[in-house]
Amino acid sequence: MISRLTVLGATGSIGQSTLDVVRRHPQRYRVFALSAATRVERMLADVLEFTPQFAVMTDPQSALALMERLPEDCPTQVLAGADALPMIASHADVDMVMAAIVGAAGLLPTLAAAEAGKRVLLANKESLVMAGPLFMDAIRRGGAALLPIDSEHNAIFQSLPAGYDGDARRFGVERILLTASGGPFRGRTHEQLHGITPAQAVAHPNWSMGQKISVDSATLMNKGLELIEACFLFHCTPDDVQVVVHPQSVIHSMVQYCDGSVIAQLGQPDMRTPIAYGMAWPERIDAGVKPLNLFDIARLDFTPPDEATFPCLRLARDAFIAGGTMPAVLNAANEIAVDAFLREQIPFTAIPTLIESVMAAHEARPLTSLQTVLDADSWARTQAAGRLGEFPMNTEKQV
Ligand code: NDP
């Protein structure tokens, strides 16, 4: 049986790794639809190679440019605008959806895939952070299979017993050990983070990723978002999750059991492993990843995270505990802060301070509807954008 796949965010780092796995298994997977925002050249090459039924460019100018470049006999229909995304994510002819748009823009199509009962391959952690309870409810109602693609959550999924439903006592699960590389600035003091440039922040030591998640890794917000992601996915609280800095990124996370066992998943830092796992589950397929050579690695190190220098992890924990709309506010403020940092409007050390100030101004409300999430998201964006001027370059406030 061929599985038909929609790749949301096809031109990005995860999208391209997904298409590489598809390329290796033409007898198993067929691309139904691809989406991107503005990268026309990349999309053009992928449309010509995979001839999907639909190619969505959310930027209308880019959709026009793509249409002009495609040969007349190309069977792919080009659609413009974000409104087309839920359609390609929930179409009756789709079996699985790779949710790999970056940021809050991924929420609506990912939810649409969940509600339509598709196999949801979740890379877009921001959508789960923003709307966790609603998202998990949509998965249940739609009867969808939710496969975590984030390497840590994929490792935890692999290390938990089959059918794990959050009943930790019955399954003997004691805690989740969420590993973190520590990012490019591991070991630095707060003072040493002054003057960090975007180029330095996006140069991750182990993983090649999109810009936004690379900055999140540098601030440890990525680990904060992943802590929230783990709580929703595996029905636990921050107390059940220990963050372990493991600079080699060989162990991708672990589960500790009541009998003293710790089960870990190891592998190369290559996202094609979790992607192939999610696509083929419960089977396994070749992902094009070279085998792990433990003699080359030789040693594995573990230390606690430095939450004083990298406060984003604490902010994420606080947001989850406050609950309701607070994780959506954390996420939106972070997106504005990271974007401003990448544009060199604010310094690196202002990112957590800005997020904290927006969270302090917000009173968490219960997540009664999707509209509550969207309102909190837009409120936080306005708040964060309005505060950017408080953090001029080179004279930032101390965290
Ligand atoms: P990239 O920046 O490499 O790619 C993002 C994709 O989303 C691109 O296809 C981009 O299109 C599209 N996109 C960007 N903005 C919008 C928008 N406003 N509306 C619609 N589409 C948009 O990101 P990554 O692949 O690194 O990350 C994608 C997601 O996966 C993130 O949520 C990230 O946290 C998560 N993730 C990534 C990992 C990785 O190794 N990269 C690991 C674990 C999780 P265009 O190219 O045209 O701009």
Ligand code: MG
């Ligand atoms: Mg991760």
